[in-house]
Amino acid sequence: MPSDPLPGHRGQYPTPSPAAQALAARCESRVNELARRMTREDFERLPGYAELPADVKDVEVAATVRNGLRLFLRRVRDPQGRAGDYSLFRERAAQRAEEGMPLHTLLRSHSTAAYVLWQALRSEAAEGEEGALIELVDFLLRGHEAVIGAVAETYLVEQAMLTAEHREHHRALLRGLLDGSVPAQRAFEELGLDGCCLVVHLYLPRAEGQTPSAVADRRRVRRLQAVLNRTLNAEAVTLLDPDGGHLIIPQQADDPDGIRTGEELTTRLRQVGGNDIRLAVVGAAAAQDLPAAARTAADIVRISRACGRPPGLHLMNDVLLEYHLSRHNESSGQIAALLNPIADRPDLIDTLRVHLEHRHERRDTARALGLHPNTVDNRLSRITKLTGLDITSARGSALALAALLLRADQPR
CATH class of the missing domain: 1.10.10.2840 (PucR C-terminal helix-turn-helix domain)
Incomplete structure (x- = not known):
């Protein structure tokens, strides 16, 4: 973990004057008092802090505050030495991300701690120590900038990892639901689905001559997902790849067969997938019906392509004969x-x-x-x-x- 909070200083703090060091030293005995005040009073005003478990406040948060206060005081005393690093701040930031604490609340707690420390330094300063106090404030603000950077960076990295894990778990559940390898009802509930659903199969052919690439594929999937989120208000459960995929949508009372939804999706998706997009919508009354509905939707799209129907929304009624003829048997x-x-x-x-x-x-x-x-x-x-x-x-x-x-x- 980096120990230098000052960009461009190569690990070195400017050396405080003896007067500034003496002023800071008088605050060392107040570390525990200040930590208690922050965790039990000042932080309580932050959104969401009151809901934290008592042991988190009294143990983890208090320890982090004490660590920060002592780190500051040690660096004032010995700015050229390695007085410590930000490993505890980073560890706590990762924990708060995992627990779901908003980033703004976490950052505000560090800013509040810096402000309380400033108040303590101001209250200790005697007449004639104004210059020493200004030195310490400068020292405090420079260090605070680096702490905020380290905390925000760690939180966002951890959040990105958690989001990726959640998304992959989500995809695995949906994949297992559709291929029958995961119990339908369990997957249905974990995915947040309830009641009758519509299963949509998407097919988005690549432009002629387009060479696949990992970067282009990821961008294509992100654009598809963004359109789906805007169109469906993020209500759809999706399993997408660059060529399309499946999505499951709660059935709406005013659109039981999904035709209106399918037409709207076709119009919106053409903006990112071109005019050759195809999709089919099939209803599923319960969790156990979803695998069959997904296969049927995929078959409708495949059959529509095979018999030369123009791109767009495809319904079973459009390909009734062709669907029957495409069923496999001995002949x-x-x-x-x-x-x-x-x-x-x-x-x-x-x-x-x-x-x-x-x-x-x-x-x-x-x-x-x-x-x-x-x-x-x-x-x-x-x-x-x-x-x-x-x-x-x-x-x-x-x-x-x-x-x-x-x-x-x-x-x-």
Whole structure:
């Protein structure tokens, strides 16, 4: 721990005059009295101090005050020596951060202590010792500046560590709740959830050509979280990564299906995630329903992407048929394999997807892909020739759609 409270003095205090040292020495016998006065009277006026346990006030706070008073007096007596450091101040600052004492209360306690010490020095000063008193005040204020710096730094570092630990515990709980590895009701209660909820799945694709980096990813997540906090008044429980994630929101009586919330989130999140953001909202009546709701919301987004629906808010009603077709059973592998002949042709896969989404309208398909209609016709003919699927028929179209949806689950 640093022992120099004076920036630029390389560990050295200016040497007080003999008169100043003599004045300070007369206060040494009052250390215990001053400590009692501060802990039992002066600090009681600080916000939140009265609520501290008696043993904290009488033992920890009193010991810290005595340490500070003696440190000051020793340094007046021997400014060039190592009279002590700020390890106890730092230790107490970390404890107060862990206990939740506001930083302003902690800093005000140190300022109050400095003021009480100034009063003691003033009361001891006799006529003709005004110069010595000014020296000690200068000495006191310089030292106080360093104490405040050490205390604030330690408190903020400890608070940041506690916040990070809390956030990671929070993320682990939510992750465990959604994947079923943590008992649903326990996680539900620890996360502060109660009653019916809405589960939202977010998908935010990166901009084309964007290279992932740890710094950019952290910034992206912070911006997402800031938008969610402003939109939802920090009521959401979130599990985010740079590409999206899940959030759980208490269900509102005036928005039971979450459509209004989803639309507002879509609008706000586009400001930081671009126009390609996708999200789905699914209700959960109780804690045990959350894992299934999260899977359903993720499936709705995945299916909407797979069948070429435009970005935005997706609801189950938008993809009822596609959702049904994407369910896995004994035939799933064979259906997905129907598109194997064009698996290495993303141009044909994209054309098929867009053509199905645009209800077989070749001109709409061409416009969406930026192609000539004849190019679309040629690609569709090539798909039929390679796969054997007649996508102009109802059966062939349904098989092609099911194959696209089932292949969207396969690892790439």
